[in-house]
Amino acid sequence: MIIDCHGHYTTSPRQHEGWRGEQIEAHKAGKPPPRRPNITDDEIRASIEGGQLKVQRERGTDLTIFSPRAAGMGHHLGDATTSEAWASACNELIHRVCSLFPQNFIGVAMLPQSARVSPKNCTAEIDRCVSEYGFVGVNLNPDPSGGHWQDPPLGDRYWYPVYEKMVEYDIPAMIHVSASCNPTHHTTGAHYLNGDTAGFNQLMTSSVFKDFPTIKFIIPHGGGAVPYHWGRYRGLAQDAKLGLLSEVVLKNIFFDTCVYHLPGQELLAKVIPVDNILFASEMIGAVRGIDPETGHHYDDTKRYIDQLPLSAADKVKIFEGNARRVYGRLSGTIEKQSAR
Ligand SMILES: [Zn+2]
Numbered sequence: 001m002i003i004d005c006h007g008h009y010t011t012s013p014r015q016h017e018g019w020r021g022e023q024i025e026a027h028k029a030g031k032p033p034p035r036r037p038n039i040t041d042d043e044i045r046a047s048i049e050g051g052q053l054k055v056q057r058e059r060g061t062d063l064t065i066f067s068p069r070a071a072g073m074g075h076h077l078g079d080a081t082t083s084e085a086w087a088s089a090c091n092e093l094i095h096r097v098c099s100l101f102p103q104n105f106i107g108v109a110m111l112p113q114s115a116r117v118s119p120k121n122c123t124a125e126i127d128r129c130v131s132e133y134g135f136v137g138v139n140l141n142p143d144p145s146g147g148h149w150q151d152p153p154l155g156d157r158y159w160y161p162v163y164e165k166m167v168e169y170d171i172p173a174m175i176h177v178s179a180s181c182n183p184t185h186h187t188t189g190a191h192y193l194n195g196d197t198a199g200f201n202q203l204m205t206s207s208v209f210k211d212f213p214t215i216k217f218i219i220p221h222g223g224g225a226v227p228y229h230w231g232r233y234r235g236l237a238q239d240a241k242l243g244l245l246s247e248v249v250l251k252n253i254f255f256d257t258c259v260y261h262l263p264g265q266e267l268l269a270k271v272i273p274v275d276n277i278l279f280a281s282e283m284i285g286a287v288r289g290i291d292p293e294t295g296h297h298y299d300d301t302k303r304y305i306d307q308l309p310l311s312a313a314d315k316v317k318i319f320e321g322n323a324r325r326v327y328g329r330l331s332g333t334i335e336k337q338s339a340r
Contacts, residue, residue, distance in 0.1 A: 048100070063105070123161055
């Protein structure tokens with residue numbers, strides 16, 4: 001089985017994001033939000049069958065761990081109330097996709113975060129998404145201000161209410177920022193990779209893994225700059241007397257394979273132990289074009305892994321085994337959903 005651990009609903013029916021625009025406009029005008037639009041099952045089916053499901057079939061992958069569009073989370077817009085309504089609507093839509101295509105999609109939640117608002121307000125949505133929807137993880141935004149970094153670092157106890165829920169339910173968090181409202185930080189070209197890199201460094205220098213020995217985080221986009229600069233982080237950990245970097249982080253931190261060329265994947269697989277790498281593509285996401293050097297989509301990452309000089313057993317870990325281990329509820333949910 002080939003499990004893609006990083007996919008977003010970038011093809012949702014137009015009225016979904018249309019409502020979001022109206023919601024934020026109403027908030028600015030001090031008015032109540034408009035009613036949620038009607039979205040039919042057929043509209044959802046069409047958006048998936050012509051989108052992510054089509055790509056799964058073309059590329060030979062089986063299951064996508066699926067969450068709301070990341071750049072659309074927009075935690076810097078509106079306030080805690082608008083974030084709550086928006087997260088709830090986005091997660092419900094993911095649940096509907098997973099109910100219509102239970103063999104192909106399993107849900108991950110976006111959280112109703114807002115800049116400088118305690119993440120304590122996310123716990124009810126985590127409860128709801130795990131117990132009602134059967135979601136297997138969350139996306140945690142380390143910078144809800146959208147590029148201005150106004151909240152404490154991920155090592156701060158500020159974030160512990162979310163970590164307690166993650167451990168309680170055995171669900172990992174993918175560290176994933178949303179859109180940037182800071183023009184110096186392009187959303188997908190800079191802010192995403194900065195968020196990955198900063199999140200790793202914040203966790204590495206914290207007591208989070210001492211306080212939550214079983215907690216698990218996925219650093220997406222191949223780990224931002226981290227694998228390329230592994231020597232720097234080893235040295236920083238050593239200078240700060242944290243111990244050996246591999247012992248400090250590798251029980252708790254995992255990297256996905258959203259790296260869009262073969263040399264990058266080769267580096268990732270050379271530097272990071274195979275047990276800490278999870279297959280992912282973020283298909284129909286940030287980079288949608290075809291690479292003229294290969295003739296294939298940049299985000300068709302399965303092709304790169306197929307070409308890595310690894311044993312078949314190691315590739316099974318990257319494509320399936322590690323995801324089942326990191327997402328503690330995944331195997332049970334696969335069984336439940338495939339019985340439908
Ligand atoms: Zn993403």
